[in-house]
Amino acid sequence: MTAPTDEFDTKAADPDAEPPLVRLRDVRKYFDSSQGLFGSVSLSFEGGRPSLDLSSDPVRAVDGVSFDVFPGETLGLVGESGCGKSTLAKTVVRLLEPSGGSIIFDGTDLTDLSGESLRRKRRDIQMVFQDPQSSLDPRMTIGEIVAEPMRVNGMYDAETRRERVEELLGKVGLDASQYNRYPHEFSGGQRQRVNLARALSVDPKFVVCDEPVSGLDVSVQAKVLSIMEDLQAEFGLTYLFISHDLSVIRYISDRVAVMYLGRIVELGDTEQVFTDPKHPYTRGLIDGIPIPDPDAARGRRNLRGEVPSPADPPKGCHFHPRCPAFIPPDDIDLDTEIWQDVLEYVRTIDRREFASDDADAALAAAFPEGVPAGHVGDRLVAATDAAGADEWEDAAATLHEAFIEPSVCLQAVETHRLSDPEDTRQVACHRYDPQSETDE
Numbered sequence: 001m002t003a004p005t006d007e008f009d010t011k012a013a014d015p016d017a018e019p020p021l022v023r024l025r026d027v028r029k030y031f032d033s034s035q036g037l038f039g040s041v042s043l044s045f046e047g048g049r050p051s052l053d054l055s056s057d058p059v060r061a062v063d064g065v066s067f068d069v070f071p072g073e074t075l076g077l078v079g080e081s082g083c084g085k086s087t088l089a090k091t092v093v094r095l096l097e098p099s100g101g102s103i104i105f106d107g108t109d110l111t112d113l114s115g116e117s118l119r120r121k122r123r124d125i126q127m128v129f130q131d132p133q134s135s136l137d138p139r140m141t142i143g144e145i146v147a148e149p150m151r152v153n154g155m156y157d158a159e160t161r162r163e164r165v166e167e168l169l170g171k172v173g174l175d176a177s178q179y180n181r182y183p184h185e186f187s188g189g190q191r192q193r194v195n196l197a198r199a200l201s202v203d204p205k206f207v208v209c210d211e212p213v214s215g216l217d218v219s220v221q222a223k224v225l226s227i228m229e230d231l232q233a234e235f236g237l238t239y240l241f242i243s244h245d246l247s248v249i250r251y252i253s254d255r256v257a258v259m260y261l262g263r264i265v266e267l268g269d270t271e272q273v274f275t276d277p278k279h280p281y282t283r284g285l286i287d288g289i290p291i292p293d294p295d296a297a298r299g300r301r302n303l304r305g306e307v308p309s310p311a312d313p314p315k316g317c318h319f320h321p322r323c324p325a326f327i328p329p330d331d332i333d334l335d336t337e338i339w340q341d342v343l344e345y346v347r348t349i350d351r352r353e354f355a356s357d358d359a360d361a362a363l364a365a366a367f368p369e370g371v372p373a374g375h376v377g378d379r380l381v382a383a384t385d386a387a388g389a390d391e392w393e394d395a396a397a398t399l400h401e402a403f404i405e406p407s408v409c410l411q412a413v414e415t416h417r418l419s420d421p422e423d424t425r426q427v428a429c430h431r432y433d434p435q436s437e438t439d440e
């Protein structure tokens with residue numbers, strides 16, 4: 001990804017737009033892979049004794065994220081588990097130290113702050129976590145829990161704090177009479193309301209919500225989301241709302257940022273993104289939303305494969321090993337359907353999806369109309385022969401050298417604003433590169 005500019009994600013088309021409340025620029029969070037769960041470990045036997053070899057490549061959990069969040073809006077952040085959403089949330093609120101970039105909040109770069117100045121600023125930024133049970137101290141009453149941030153920040157006297165807690169409990173749909181009850185006496189949905197009341201107790205401007213309704217029943221989710229909308233309207237809150245659930249994101253968000261393996265791959269107004277997704281990853285996520293009509297479901301292409309490890313992200317476009325729209329190299333001139341079959345065969349070999357004894361049959365099944373002629377066919381047959389000889393790495397290398405490595409998709413991807421200057425959509429895909437001839 002190229003270095004972001006100040007033009008990134010501004011609502012420049014609207015001259016009346018307020019400046020962003022939050023402005024992220026090239027935010028990165030790397031972990032030392034030799035220390036964490038992601039450490040890649042291998043054994044060597046130098047000197048006759050086994051020793052651990054720890055890789056020092058960093059885990060790029062968040063890898064150059066830039067976007068704005070405007071006052072009063074809800075920006076939804078969506079992606080599969082493991083794509084870096086929660087790490088980004090914790091980095092934005094400085095629960096994790098960023099490895100680079102800037103986090104401008106209300107005109108101040110949070111990455112420049114520490115100690116007391118950071119603590120004071122943090123009062124304006126609150127976080128609501130996914131698990132309302134573990135984020136509430138079981139030894140405190142809910143009244144004490146909601147009052148705690150005010151007490152820590154030296155806000156109000158004890159009597160005023162109590163009045164304010166009772167008022168906030170009412171705002172989130174609980175009752176002031178429940179002040180002295182303990183978290184275990186409440187349901188999951190009620191505990192999440194306590195979390196909301198606690199977050200609001202210090203009058204924040206910005207609330208980062210990390211999967212706040214995951215794990216709740218659908219009917220309870222709807223109630224909590226509705227309360228969050230009411231609170232946003234009443235207190236003028238700005239939300240960064242994180243979820244892997246696209247239905248929730250569509251319901252609550254004004255705009256959506258789609259994250260994949262540490263990067264934002266698409267950003268735009270919610271309805272635009274949901275009705276006309278541009279990035280192949282966004283399309284795959286949306287195609288995966290269950291729908292009851294089998295006719296409408298036909299033709300959808302659900303995502304295959306897993307999110308790769310951020311300790312060893314794919315070269316170029318991180319999504320390329322799963323992308324159904326992968327762009328063929330310039331010297332490959334095939335019909336789209338045949339190219340799709342070639343691509344699928346490459347991935348079948350990568351995943352070793354058949355036994356070596358069945359290699360010829362697998363090739364025939366992959367190309368029912370016959371293996372393409374010429375250079376393409378030669379490579380497919382050579383790879384099949386290697387797979388038949390149980391030389392899978394050679395088979396994969398033969399195919400990758402011809403069909404994957406030379407593709408533009410293995411080059412770094414910029415985030416492109418779509419062609420209409422009034423369009424705030426941004427897509428990180430070579431198919432949308434204005435300089436490229438491969439635009440769809």
Ligand code: SF4
Nearest residue numbers: 317320323409429430
């Ligand atoms: S850059 Fe290539 S691999 Fe990545 S999403 Fe676009 S078409 Fe797919």
